Amino acid sequence: MTRLLVTGGSGLLGSTVARQGAERYNTVTTTYLTRSVDYAGVDCRRVDLTDEAAVAALAKFAPDYVVHCAAMTDVDQCERKPETAERYNVGMAENVAKLAAETDARMIHLSTDAVFDGEEGNYTVENEPDPVNVYGRTKLDAESIVQQVHEEVVIVRTNFYGWNMTSGQSLAEWVLSKLRAGETVPAFEDAYFTPIYTEDLTTYLFELLEKEFNGTLHIPGRERCNKLDFARVIADVFDLDSSLVNPSLISDVDFEAPRGRDLSLSPERTEQLLETAVPTLKRGLEEMRRNENE
Ligand SMILES: NC(=O)c1ccc[n+]([C@@H]2O[C@H](COP(=O)([O-])OP(=O)(O)OC[C@H]3O[C@@H](n4cnc5c(N)ncnc54)[C@H](OP(=O)(O)O)[C@@H]3O)[C@@H](O)[C@H]2O)c1
Known part of the structure; x- marks a missing residue:
């Protein structure tokens, strides 16, 4: 009997982890906050994860595994509301880690490439994080607190x-809709x-939960690409007109939150640890296309 608890079940990744987890x-x-969800074979409930007592009450499910996907992920909103970003990204992670410690559950904490400054790219876990915005900083602080708890x-x-x-709407969905x-x-x-495609990432997360490994890991897709190439491969794989994709420069856009230029991650350690080879972008997108109407 194995019990899985997934936070952020209404989000892009958490919904995949919860639904694949049921198989x-x-x-x-799984938990959500504002966007109510209902998945076959999954117990979906509304929990505000900033409420420590409400999170502690989830101990009644006696999870063996916890995957913490909930977060404040809008990078510009984090910049506008740094205190809320702190409460959500760090506070929720701490509450969930305490629950996992209390129930003796193995936990995966989802972090981000945005903990790096983007000056070098191809980051390994040996590289020193140096976030350039509030989102990245709060996600990095969450990494430390979770490991302390x-x-x-x-x-x-x-x-x-x-x-x-x-x-x-994720970046890929936005490109497709346009x-x-x-x-x-x-x-x-x-x-x-x-x-990396969410379905592939989820398979790796389950493999990791079932292994002895604790610590930090990068799980990227196989290829480093720019967003222009990403959009063009989407057009090719979905049989759409790639001439509609036009080059632009992030350096010309005045975002509220600064962005790293090259946030690519190295899959090195992941490939040593996990049994399945990290998939190519084209293969991931082909799989995404096959899954469209599920
Ligand atoms: N998207 C990416 O490409 C990306 C890249 C790197 C890292 N990550 C990390 O991966 C994880 C998942 O990201 P995602 O893009 O799948 O997230 P998402 O789609 O933005 O979903 C965020 C989830 O967090 C929940 N949530 C927010 N505040 C909450 C609160 N106070 N109490 C309970 N639930 C709350 C949301 O619930 P409601 O929607 O129901 O309110 C939603 O389910 C995050 O840790 C993120 O930092 C994401």
């Missing part, structure tokens, strides 16, 4: 694409990352 584990509970934790730094089950509407897509050629 792998006996009991799956609980020993059986894996910190997973990543960046991903996939289908939202609720109202959100291309399908016949509209041009401005895509940054000076911003690099290593995105």
Whole structure:
């Protein structure tokens, strides 16, 4: 009997972890805050994870595994509201880590490539984080607090694409909606990352939960690409008009939160540890296309 608890079940990644989890584990509970969800075989409940007592009450589910996906992920909103970002990204992580420690559950804490400054790229876990915005700083602080509170934790730094089950729109979905509407897509050629498909990432998260490994790991997709290439591969894989994708520069945009230029992560240690090879971008997007109407 294995019990999984997933926070952020209404979010891009948490929805995949909860739904895939229901095929792998006996009991799956997931939490949401504002976007109510209902997945087959998953116990979905509304919990404000900033409320320490409400999180502690989840101990009644006696989870074996906890995957903490809930966070304040809007980078510009974090910059505008640093105190809320702190309360959400650090406070919720601390509450969830305490719950995992209390129930003796192995925990995965989702972190981000945005803990790096983006000056070098191809970051390994040996590289020193140096976030350039509030989002990255609060996510880095969360990594430390979670590891202080609980020993059986894996910190997973990543960046991903996939289908939202609720109202959100990921970068890939935004590109698709523009291309399908016949509209041009401005895509940054000076911003690099290593995105992985949510379904593939979720498989790795489950493998990690079932291993002895504790510590920090980067789980990127196989290729470093800029957002321009990303949008063009989406157009190719979904049989859409790639000439609608136009190069633009992130350095020309005045975002509220500064952005790192090259946040690509190295898959080195992940490939040594996990059994499945990290997939290519094209293969991940082909899988995403196959899953569109599920
Ligand atoms: N998206 C990416 O490419 C990316 C890249 C790197 C790292 N990450 C990290 O990966 C994780 C998942 O990201 P995501 O993009 O899947 O997130 P998301 O789609 O923005 O969803 C965030 C989730 O957090 C929940 N949440 C927010 N505040 C909450 C609160 N006070 N109490 C309870 N739940 C709360 C939201 O619930 P409601 O929507 O119901 O309010 C939602 O389920 C995050 O830790 C993020 O930092 C994401």
